[in-house]
Amino acid sequence: MENIYLPHLATITDVYEETPDVKSFRLVFQDEKLRDTFEFKTGQFALYSAFGLGESTFCIASSPTRRGYVQFTFRRVGRVTGGLFDLSIGDTMGFRGPYGNWFPLDEWKGKNVVFVAGGIGLPPVRSVIWNCLDRREDFGDITIVYGARRVADLVYKNELEHWGDRKDVNLVQTVDPGGQTPDWKGKVGFVPAVLEETAPSAKNTVAVVCGPPIMIKFTLQALEKLGFSTDDVYTTLENKMKCGVGKCGRCNVGDVYVCKEGPVYTATEIKRMYNDF
Amino acid sequence: MTDKLLKRENLDKLIGSVTVGGGVFVAPGMEARRVVFREVTRADEMTHDYIIPVNSYKDWVFPQTEVIARFAIKKDGVDLKGEKIEPPETVVFGARPCEAASLASLRSVFTWDFIDEFYTRREDRLTVLTVACTAADDECFCTTVELSPESTVGSDVYLKETADGDYLASAITDKGTAFMEKYSTLFEGASAEAKPKELFIPEKIDGIDLDRIKKWLDNKDHYDDPLWAELSRKCFGCGACTFSCPTCHCFDITDEGTTYEGEKRKNWDACQFEHFTLHASGHNPRDAQFKRWRNRFMCKFNIYPKKFTSTGCVGCGRCIRVCPVRHDITEVMEAISGR
Numbered sequence A: 001m002e003n004i005y006l007p008h009l010a011t012i013t014d015v016y017e018e019t020p021d022v023k024s025f026r027l028v029f030q031d032e033k034l035r036d037t038f039e040f041k042t043g044q045f046a047l048y049s050a051f052g053l054g055e056s057t058f059c060i061a062s063s064p065t066r067r068g069y070v071q072f073t074f075r076r077v078g079r080v081t082g083g084l085f086d087l088s089i090g091d092t093m094g095f096r097g098p099y100g101n102w103f104p105l106d107e108w109k110g111k112n113v114v115f116v117a118g119g120i121g122l123p124p125v126r127s128v129i130w131n132c133l134d135r136r137e138d139f140g141d142i143t144i145v146y147g148a149r150r151v152a153d154l155v156y157k158n159e160l161e162h163w164g165d166r167k168d169v170n171l172v173q174t175v176d177p178g179g180q181t182p183d184w185k186g187k188v189g190f191v192p193a194v195l196e197e198t199a200p201s202a203k204n205t206v207a208v209v210c211g212p213p214i215m216i217k218f219t220l221q222a223l224e225k226l227g228f229s230t231d232d233v234y235t236t237l238e239n240k241m242k243c244g245v246g247k248c249g250r251c252n253v254g255d256v257y258v259c260k261e262g263p264v265y266t267a268t269e270i271k272r273m274y275n276d277f
Numbered sequence B: 001m002t003d004k005l006l007k008r009e010n011l012d013k014l015i016g017s018v019t020v021g022g023g024v025f026v027a028p029g030m031e032a033r034r035v036v037f038r039e040v041t042r043a044d045e046m047t048h049d050y051i052i053p054v055n056s057y058k059d060w061v062f063p064q065t066e067v068i069a070r071f072a073i074k075k076d077g078v079d080l081k082g083e084k085i086e087p088p089e090t091v092v093f094g095a096r097p098c099e100a101a102s103l104a105s106l107r108s109v110f111t112w113d114f115i116d117e118f119y120t121r122r123e124d125r126l127t128v129l130t131v132a133c134t135a136a137d138d139e140c141f142c143t144t145v146e147l148s149p150e151s152t153v154g155s156d157v158y159l160k161e162t163a164d165g166d167y168l169a170s171a172i173t174d175k176g177t178a179f180m181e182k183y184s185t186l187f188e189g190a191s192a193e194a195k196p197k198e199l200f201i202p203e204k205i206d207g208i209d210l211d212r213i214k215k216w217l218d219n220k221d222h223y224d225d226p227l228w229a230e231l232s233r234k235c236f237g238c239g240a241c242t243f244s245c246p247t248c249h250c251f252d253i254t255d256e257g258t259t260y261e262g263e264k265r266k267n268w269d270a271c272q273f274e275h276f277t278l279h280a281s282g283h284n285p286r287d288a289q290f291k292r293w294r295n296r297f298m299c300k301f302n303i304y305p306k307k308f309t310s311t312g313c314v315g316c317g318r319c320i321r322v323c324p325v326r327h328d329i330t331e332v333m334e335a336i337s338g339r
Helices: A032-037 A079-085 A119-134 A157-165 A191-198 A213-225 A267-271 B008-020 B102-110 B117-124 B174-182 B210-218 B220-224 B227-231 B240-244 B289-308 B318-322 B329-337
Strands: A008-019 A022-029 A045-050 A054-059 A070-075 A092-099 A112-118 A142-148 A170-175 A205-210 A233-236 A264-266 B004-006 B024-031 B034-039 B065-074 B077-082 B090-095 B126-131 B157-161 B167-171 B187-189 B251-257 B261-268
Touching: A008 A070, A008 B077, A022 A032, A022 A079, A022 A092, A045 A070, A045 A079, A054 A070, A054 A079, A054 A119, A054 B251, A070 A079, A070 A119, A092 B077, A112 A119, A112 A191, A112 A213, A119 A142, A119 A205, A142 A191, A157 A170, A170 A191, A191 A213, A205 A213, A213 A233, A213 A267, A233 A267, A264 A267, B004 B008, B008 B024, B008 B090, B065 B251, B102 B117, B102 B289, B117 B126, B126 B174, B157 B174, B167 B174, B210 B220, B210 B289, B210 B329, B227 B289, B227 B329, B240 B318, B289 B329, B318 B329
Parallel strands: A112 A142, A112 A205, A142 A170, A205 A233, B024 B090, B090 B126, B126 B157
Antiparallel strands: A008 A022, A008 A092, A022 A070, A045 A054, A045 A092, A233 A264, B004 B167, B004 B187, B024 B034, B065 B077, B065 B261, B157 B167, B251 B261
């Protein structure tokens, strides 16, 4: 009998402490065959189990160009994430997925890409960033605008440093006013304002946006001001999900099931949705 | 199609024949002075005097709680086993034509792309014997949602009561034909004297127009109409409507047990609960009761018809009967039809 709710078992092979309450895990499937055959696309999500506590939904934060493992990032908030937070290298957890649609990278060939992320919104975007960087010749300019409330809340600090060092990436980091430390070298200001100031050209460019609802709202306005068409602006909706496969009935925005028809949408599609956010 | 006669005195034999082989026979019976669908083993546990049982028989295809996997946490890892189900033959006797129409709706959700075999395996083993209505109460509104006591959709065998309390049976589906053949000794040739009682067809609620409702809901600007808050002000989100509704399908997946072993379960959940859509961040897209109620209405009259081309509401009236504040869905249907 096929059981669509049965997770794969996976071993935690690496733990990265991103911030005091955010961690990333690297997972390797225990089923050796699955390690070779497992495929996903950038933007897809999965359900992760801490056995005995339950499942939570996160986007896959690693890039499909890196085979053999998946990586995800989470903040300790409740029961499941609290349980996950306590796991360490060598422990077993559950993985169910990949589910949902993806960012259409093949359609973006030859275009510039602007990434705009806030706080814990960077993990879903990280998969897209690495996917683009791993096939760097397919894309034009790559700009990353990333911000968090405080310096301590910026995730992937090592990778930010790496992206900052690369000549083929324009990385702009910012923290909210008051969130800077004495040695902070980035900008101080809210992400949408810093994006406007950075002013990437909208010509032949797509934008990928992820972050808290309020940031998304003002970032979409900023992109509009910069001349971006809503068709070229992509985001991923992070609604609460339990099944991931269109049955449990809670991720819908009006008549749209985010788990099946999303989570990746253009800003044009978002505008067409019911006010159910 | 020729009708066969199922004598009331033979119901006991029918129940016995189904249950002796390990089958399950579900029928209306009295519990706490209310008529409910429940498993019976003898005909005298059944009642025949009812409009519609309080609960839906969806419980036998989509149980309130069910194990989907079992796990044990060991020193060197986790043992995980997916649950396999082999459901017994299950017969529902005394379904009403309205509710019979609901299984197709549940199936459309549970087989949409990904197939939930916990549902399909049970439904494949379920035979629905519908008894057409000879009475209705004030809450029945099947004719308002384009069904009627004469609708046979979803029934495997359609029964009409005779004046003697027997049943004229006609097979509607292959499953129904197979059922009547399997228990053919109990389905006799019907004589010309066996006349069915007259069916009671409830009056259609005049002011309700399903097409208008769907179209009004199609306009997303109407999502912000003050009507939603006005009409659902008295709802306090107990969720009783969803649990008694034959088409409500929402569930939660939880881990239950001790720290070292337990099971993953699918449990009924309800879009009327605040935590249902609550994000980890504290943000809740449906942070007010009217938004949750709006979602339920939208699901029935727009999402189901549009996405699953099936009916989201069969007019059984259960949600009205169980509601502690008498929040009547037909009032909202009427108000929206008038827009």
